[in-house]
Amino acid sequence: MAESSYDCIVIGSGPGGYVAAIRAAQLGLKTAVIERDKVGGRCLNYACIPAKAVLRSADLLSEIRDGEEFGLKVAGVEVDYEAIQARRAKVVSTLTSGVAGLFKKNSIELIEGDAALGAEGEVLVAGQTLTAGSVILATGSVPRTIPGVTLGGRVIGTEQAWALAELPARLAVVGAGASGAEIASGFARLGSEVLLLEALERVLPSEDEDISRLVERGLKRQGIDVQTATPVADVKAGESSVGFSYGESLSEVDYLVIAAGRGADIDGLGVAEAGIELDEPGLIKVDGALRSSRSGVYAIGDLVQGPALAHKASDEGIIAAEDIAGRPTHPIAYVDIPRATFCTPNVGSFGLTEAQAREQGYDVVVGKVPYGAVGGGTVYGDRTGLVKVVGESKYGELLGGHIVGSRATELIQELVNVRALEGGFPELARIIHGHPTLSEAVMEAGRAADGWLIHG
Ligand SMILES: Cc1cc2nc3c(=O)[nH]c(=O)nc-3n(C[C@H](O)[C@H](O)[C@H](O)COP(=O)(O)OP(=O)(O)OC[C@H]3O[C@@H](n4cnc5c(N)ncnc54)[C@H](O)[C@@H]3O)c2cc1C
Numbered sequence: 001m002a003e004s005s006y007d008c009i010v011i012g013s014g015p016g017g018y019v020a021a022i023r024a025a026q027l028g029l030k031t032a033v034i035e036r037d038k039v040g041g042r043c044l045n046y047a048c049i050p051a052k053a054v055l056r057s058a059d060l061l062s063e064i065r066d067g068e069e070f071g072l073k074v075a076g077v078e079v080d081y082e083a084i085q086a087r088r089a090k091v092v093s094t095l096t097s098g099v100a101g102l103f104k105k106n107s108i109e110l111i112e113g114d115a116a117l118g119a120e121g122e123v124l125v126a127g128q129t130l131t132a133g134s135v136i137l138a139t140g141s142v143p144r145t146i147p148g149v150t151l152g153g154r155v156i157g158t159e160q161a162w163a164l165a166e167l168p169a170r171l172a173v174v175g176a177g178a179s180g181a182e183i184a185s186g187f188a189r190l191g192s193e194v195l196l197l198e199a200l201e202r203v204l205p206s207e208d209e210d211i212s213r214l215v216e217r218g219l220k221r222q223g224i225d226v227q228t229a230t231p232v233a234d235v236k237a238g239e240s241s242v243g244f245s246y247g248e249s250l251s252e253v254d255y256l257v258i259a260a261g262r263g264a265d266i267d268g269l270g271v272a273e274a275g276i277e278l279d280e281p282g283l284i285k286v287d288g289a290l291r292s293s294r295s296g297v298y299a300i301g302d303l304v305q306g307p308a309l310a311h312k313a314s315d316e317g318i319i320a321a322e323d324i325a326g327r328p329t330h331p332i333a334y335v336d337i338p339r340a341t342f343c344t345p346n347v348g349s350f351g352l353t354e355a356q357a358r359e360q361g362y363d364v365v366v367g368k369v370p371y372g373a374v375g376g377g378t379v380y381g382d383r384t385g386l387v388k389v390v391g392e393s394k395y396g397e398l399l400g401g402h403i404v405g406s407r408a409t410e411l412i413q414e415l416v417n418v419r420a421l422e423g424g425f426p427e428l429a430r431i432i433h434g435h436p437t438l439s440e441a442v443m444e445a446g447r448a449a450d451g452w453l454i455h456g
Pocket residue numbers: 011012013014015016017034035036037038040041042043044046047048049051052113114115116138139140141158159179265268269300301302303308309310311312313340
């Protein structure tokens with residue numbers, strides 16, 4: 001039985017909620033987390049972590065297959081899909097039990113149940129009314145679908161895709177954003193025949209155009225049939241397959257994955273009854289400290305504005321907890337949050353694309369350097385990767401960074417850090433980088449923007 005009174009109650013234990021709870025407890029607040037499903041939220045149980053665990057198997061397989069170039073002949077490589085799924089489950093349980101352990105270590109009470117806001121200062125769960133000095137809503141998001149299509153049976157969302165019990169022979173993915181590209185790239189390399197459909201003009205439509213172009217080339221090289229500017233229609237789900245049309249063509253696949261974005265999970269949370277204001281369709285309106293329009297109620301993560309990303313949810317959790325504890329906290333520059341897509345080729349980006357910087361009227365300078373320009377690209381076997389720095393000429397400000405190729409999801413952090421520490425591309429150009437590393441291409445992109453590229 002839960003105690004009845006807390007300084008802070010967090011609803012939802014995803015990367016937003018669990019980090020908020022730990023920070024609140026660190027600051028001396030008596031804290032409880034309410035979770036209706038599994039500790040760790042969707043991120044750890046169904047989304048980010050399982051996706052990356054399965055993709056890791058696909059990446060390793062690609063490396064083994066490319067081994068000959070490195071003098072390694074590996075015969076008889078086989079995909080044991082069941083074992084891949086078993087590893088996924090093990091990775092998930094290792095990380096979720098880690099979160100449960102952190103709750104214990106920080107004396108955070110975990111309450112199981114479906115929570116809702118009650119009267120001011122109250123939270124209702126499992127027939128109990130708890131009182132809370134403050135409440136942090138961190139209930140995340142649920143998948144959206146496309147008009148006329150209902151999720152169910154063989155029409156699945158992205159979370160179900162990573163947990164499929166069988167490796168599909170034929171898979172179609174609707175939506176070539178980050179999640180759709182990851183699913184297409186993962187399953188195609190594991191052996192599925194994959195059709196990737198995007199209604200907009202290019203894959204990863206919110207990335208810089210140069211990046212989209214290289215990603216599309218990379219996906220096609222994996223045998224994926226990529227169809228852009230192609231909406232899907234006439235979806236008919238059967239017992240053992242799904243039929244649909246796209247452009248002039250008809251197709252039938254084992255599973256149709258809808259990767260069409262997500263919407264805030266607020267059904268039954270009592271948000272409307274509490275008079276909490278919403279802004280963009282269904283998102284909870286918050287100020288810079290994540291305070292909602294109701295006093296003492298905060299909202300974070302996929303429930304609020306900004307990119308729906310785990311690290312963004314966690315950062316907001318820290319801000320909310322610090323604000324509740326009366327501590328000074330930091331603002332979030334949403335545009336500078338790193339974005340990572342773990343398909344092959346990997347993509348990491350932050351800030352403005354070249355087109356956005358031009359639209360906003362900056363005097364734009366661009367530094368573009370292929371991985372092949374530095375020793376690391378050739379040594380480690382990826383000469384086609386690209387680092388693109390978008391800056392403005394007057395002050396050398398770093399407006400955006402875009403990287404595609406091996407380890408782009410790690411490399412992007414350097415550009416984010418340079419910007420966060422108020423450096424520009426001229427400073428980036430003069431920071432000494434280890435040799436031979438791919439990060440030298442990041443430094444060289446800074447030099448290219450500054451007009452003195454050495455290797456190129
Ligand atoms: C397939 C996929 C892959 C992704 N990959 C990445 C990635 O690589 N990197 C990245 O940064 N982001 C990724 N994301 C996005 C990321 O998962 C989300 O941004 C993140 O999970 C949001 O965290 P959150 O804390 O807001 O909520 P969630 O992780 O959604 O957790 C919310 C929790 O609240 C619980 N809950 C909901 N309502 C109630 C209630 N009324 N009472 C009690 N509990 C409740 C839910 O059960 C859930 O456990 C991915 C998303 C998907 C779908």
